[in-house]
Amino acid sequence: MADRAGTAPLPLDPRAVRLDAVAADVEDAIRQCGRTLAAVGAVDGSYTEAMLERERSISTYVGEGVAIPHGTLVSKDAVRHDAVCVLRFPGGVDWHGERVTVCVGIAARGDGHVRLLSELARILLDPDRAAALRDATEVAAVVALLTPDPDSEGEDASE
Amino acid sequence: MSTIESKDVHKIVVACDAGMGSSVMLASQLRRQLKGSSVAVEHTPVNSIPTDADVILCHVGLAARARATAPGVVLVPFQVFIGDPAVTRLVTTIKNGGTING
Numbered sequence: 001m002a003d004r005a006g007t008a009p010l011p012l013d014p015r016a017v018r019l020d021a022v023a024a025d026v027e028d029a030i031r032q033c034g035r036t037l038a039a040v041g042a043v044d045g046s047y048t049e050a051m052l053e054r055e056r057s058i059s060t061y062v063g064e065g066v067a068i069p070h071g072t073l074v075s076k077d078a079v080r081h082d083a084v085c086v087l088r089f090p091g092g093v094d095w096h097g098e099r100v101t102v103c104v105g106i107a108a109r110g111d112g113h114v115r116l117l118s119e120l121a122r123i124l125l126d127p128d129r130a131a132a133l134r135d136a137t138e139v140a141a142v143v144a145l146l147t148p149d150p151d152s153e154g155e156d157a158s159e
Numbered sequence: 160m161s162t163i164e165s166k167d168v169h170k171i172v173v174a175c176d177a178g179m180g181s182s183v184m185l186a187s188q189l190r191r192q193l194k195g196s197s198v199a200v201e202h203t204p205v206n207s208i209p210t211d212a213d214v215i216l217c218h219v220g221l222a223a224r225a226r227a228t229a230p231g232v233v234l235v236p237f238q239v240f241i242g243d244p245a246v247t248r249l250v251t252t253i254k255n256g257g258t259i260n261g
Contacts (some may be wrong), residue, residue: 058220062240070180118187
């Protein structure tokens with residue numbers, strides 16, 4: 001990993017969490033993720049198109065009703081700082097045949113998001129916590145779920 | 160088709176398009192599962208797989224590009240990012256010993 005400077009645990013900006021989003025389809029949901037990431041200053045406007053392009057190549061559905069839309073390699077220049085957004089779609093979005101109710105949109109140029117994604121992987125392997133993420137009604141609950149456990153400090157720094 | 164013995168695996172590379180999303184998640188999960196072993200796990204874009212990779216993991220949709228980048232290296236394709244049986248098999252083989260085909 002080249003960019004060790006960006007490996008500090010990434011705090012999830014509460015302004016990048018939306019609990020009651022509604023999307024007509026995958027493209028609409030991804031555009032909303034792009035707008036949310038832009039609103040917190042993480043990306044410029046061109047990033048959304050890269051997210052859509054990435055989604056067309058391979059679905060970013062990762063299981064348990066969760067998708068993780070993100071850009072392509074070339075779009076890293078459109079990223080100002082590592083960030084994620086969390087958009088809940090309680091009504092669900094048809095994601096190439098899978099039902100998605102949570103989008104974790106990712107913008108990264110370094111490794112600042114690695115700990116948070118690592119925590120997300122743990123959540124997806126734990127049906128109870130995955131359900132808690134899908135059913136969250138408080139922004140603080142989403143932030144708490146995705147905040148890495150201090151006991152696992154350093155676990156992912158051993159590359 | 161290449162093969163490698165589990166004892167000869169020192170580095171597993173999880174490759175995806177941007178090295179930003181799914182590969183990061185899968186790599187962190189593998190690192191946790193292989194904790195205590197001497198196997199290093201990295202995530203990289205599929206176009207820049209390091210030459211010292213012993214085993215490459217990537218989504219089936221990227222397998223052709225990964226093979227072009229790293230010909231001759233054992234490649235294990237998977238379909239789902241969390242809990243894919245191919246990944247589970249790889250972890251079991253590395254822990255218990257055996258041959259990895261890919």
